[in-house]
Structures are given as C-alpha cells and as structure tokens.
Amino acid sequence: MKYVRFLWKYFFRKTIFYFNELYEYLSDLSLGTDFAKRNIALNYKASKRHEVKSVLNDLKTDGKIFFDIGSGKGAVLHLMQNYNFAKIYGVEHDYGLFHTSIQNLNEFNDGRTEIFNIDVYDTPNSVLDSVDIFYLFNPFGEVEVKSLINRLIESQSRVNRPIDIIYTNPLYAAHFDYIEKIFCVKFTH
Numbered sequence: 001m002k003y004v005r006f007l008w009k010y011f012f013r014k015t016i017f018y019f020n021e022l023y024e025y026l027s028d029l030s031l032g033t034d035f036a037k038r039n040i041a042l043n044y045k046a047s048k049r050h051e052v053k054s055v056l057n058d059l060k061t062d063g064k065i066f067f068d069i070g071s072g073k074g075a076v077l078h079l080m081q082n083y084n085f086a087k088i089y090g091v092e093h094d095y096g097l098f099h100t101s102i103q104n105l106n107e108f109n110d111g112r113t114e115i116f117n118i119d120v121y122d123t124p125n126s127v128l129d130s131v132d133i134f135y136l137f138n139p140f141g142e143v144e145v146k147s148l149i150n151r152l153i154e155s156q157s158r159v160n161r162p163i164d165i166i167y168t169n170p171l172y173a174a175h176f177d178y179i180e181k182i183f184c185v186k187f188t189h
Contacts, residue, residue: 071101089127
C-alpha cells in the first residue's frame with residue numbers, strides 16, 4: 001500500500017510540474033515573448049507567474065508602489081503592469097540581466113516601470129521609502145538578506161506605512177520571523 005501511495009504522489013507531483021511548465025510556456029506564447037529563455041544566465045530562475053498572482057490577489061494594489069529586488073529579465077515587472085500600481089520599480093545588479101529586462105519591457109512601453117542597474121543597497125532612500133510591496137525571489141545569500149531586512153526596518157522608521165513583503169523560494173525565511181510584527185511577510189514556494 002505504501003508503494004502505491006508513493007507512486008501516486010510521484011505521478012501527481014510530476015503531472016502538476018509538467019502542467020505548470022506547459023502553463024508557463026503558453027503564457028509566454030500569449031504574451032508573444034519568453035522571458036525565461038532569453039539570454040540564459042547562470043543561476044537564473046524566473047518566478048512562476050501563478051505563484052506571484054496567487055499572493056497578489058490577496059493584496060490591495062491600487063495606487064501602491066511595487067519593488068522587485070533582483071528583477072532579473074523583467075518577467076515579474078511585466079506581470080505587475082497588469083495591476084493598478086502607481087509605480088513599479090525593479091533593481092538588478094547583473095548588467096546582462098538588467099539589459100535583457102530593459103529590452104523585454106521596452107516592448108510593452110509602460111511608463112510606470114523603472115529599473116535600476118545597481119545593488120539593492122545603493123537604491124536611493126527616496127525610492128525605498130515610497131514602496132508598499134517588496135518582492136524577492138531569493139536573489140542573494142544569508143548575509144545580504146539580513147542587511148536587506150535592516151534596510152527595510154530603517155525605511156519603515158523613516159516613513160511609517162504598511163509594508164508587504166513577498167518572498168518566493170524563501171531559503172532564509174527564518175530571518176523574517178522577528179519582523180513579522182512590523183511587516184506583512186508572505187512566503188511562496
């Protein structure tokens with residue numbers, strides 16, 4: 001009986017995985033672009049649209065400001081253009097990914113979107129202090145996550161506002177535990 005359960009779970013998980021891959025591929029076709037396969041970079045993995053959408057559907061986005069930390073090739077930024085954000089920011093340290101995201105997003109010409117080719121820690125305070133929703137797909141290591149958390153706490157102390165953090169593939173989720181009283185943190189896998 002255990003063997004049958006194992007096979008069923010294995011088959012179910014693989015089926016879901018392949019249907020998700022098919023969904024992502026068809027989504028890219030419907031947009032006329034494939035963000036994930038352009039200019040492949042080492043250690044780059046695009047966010048899954050359905051995961052991001054499921055979290056965003058629980059949040060109010062009208063008039064808010066969105067910030068993608070490690071925006072990669074711009075897939076999440078493009079997805080955010082479908083919501084009523086007042087402004088959409090992205091920051092990408094890698095020049096190749098940044099350049100690709102500029103090319104990808106220029107096709108859609110949304111004046112609300114601005115991408116910086118800098119380290120997130122060099123982002124001007126005026127930008128950070130205006131953001132309501134932060135998104136990250138595990139863009140860096142543990143030390144950097146701790147530094148980011150400190151930077152967000154400093155921003156919150158300068159401008160008191162509700163802040164939502166969406167953390168996909170949360171390898172360092174434990175570091176966010178102590179700030180959940182300050183911020184609304186949502187994890188996706």
